[in-house]
Amino acid sequence: MSEIIDQAMRLFAERGYDGTTLQDVAEAVGLSRANLYNYVKSKEELLVAMVDATTQSAASSLREVRRRTDLDSAEKLRMLVHTLVLHRAEQPAQFRTLDRSDQALPAEIAKKHLEGRRAVLREITEVVEEGVTVGRFRPVDAGITALSIIGMCNWVAWWFHPSPAHPAEPVAEQIAENAVAMVVRDAGRIPDTPTPLGIVSLLRQDLDHLARLLTAEDE
Template sequence: MVRILTHVPTPSNPAKKTGAQTASKSPARSGADSTRKQLMANEVLEHATRLFAERGFTGTSLQDIATSMGLKRPALYYYFKSKEDLLERLIDEAVTGPADELRSIAARTDLDAAERLHAITHHIVTLTLSHTDRFLLLVKSESELSPATRKKFDESRREATDIVAAVISDGVEAGLFRSVDPRIAAFTVYGICNWAAWWYNPDRHGSIEVVADQLADTALAGFIQNRNRSPAPLTTQSAIAALRDDLDRLEASLSPTRHRDRN
């Protein structure tokens, strides 16, 4: 028995529907949507970084972040699930990228240990002063991290310290540096770099590049082998004393600039 079709759908509607579906799922449109979402997410991160650094994590709400962007709070949930999700993303970006960059510098075979230490110190200072809000956020929000994020943060910080310590150890073995405890010396380097976030003012101290060069020179000078005296082991007390001495010299070198500022 032959079944006769009483109605044959016209191809126009399905064609339109298929075309709409195809357009909505086209790679070009999908890529544009993804790029737009990423740009907006980055803007949310920038506003969150500033507010977290100014007010602390606890003192900042999602509503504060939304208000600073001229948005309603529900709009933020399209980009981040919660305030904690925002903080963890910021921490991840702050520790993962820098560690990779330090490893790259430390692995360079065209530089000796002194040159690598100078380059590493310069890079840390540049990164810190280019993203001061992000650095202060880490300092102020460390106690607010989830156990998993805190573990990742601590591991990344230890790895970064190990990288600097290994370069210093290479310098000691090569006879370029005094006989120092590499790990204590690495803490000294980070002390010099991180402290800059608290006092640096571009109007007073010049460009980040100039300050990074001077601090890298200062850090390196503390370890260079003095051929005219026998090397002495670096203790915690002597490391702190050396750091204070270096900072005093740095302050003295900047005082003419400060004098001009006062006038």
């Protein structure tokens, strides 16, 4: 079944979903169309498998990371991004095919795909919000930040071409570090107590710093 899905993805990427028939898929895997029906009944089944592999599976993996209690917000974000980049790097054809065929997907599959994408966004947004709340991250807009991070991860499916000399792991590590650097506070700017009072303490530091700057200008 995995070979059938792989060949279907290749054909969908080359010809588009509408331009590919089950006969094309059968010929690609060396089966008659009648024998192919023993494994899959329609193109829609192949698309469902692709959605499960690209969006639903990714969302499930991210959810597991987000729920971990042994990681702080920065560690969670680093692991979330690392995980998502590896998903995109290891399954680029699936992602590109769904991205290109988004408007042509049957309604139920398009809904499933959208739910998976929203779930990925939700997991990353919640971790960013958590980091902002406890003062680990700067006070950024969590939604915009999450979309920016997802964009970095998704783009890997288009430009990265893995090889023995160019593995995916270092790429995932670098992008994960970049994502954390986008939001994390300097070590000296993290409140001792992750509470509203800790955030107020940081605000007081900012006001004191501003006051010193204004005093220096007056002098």
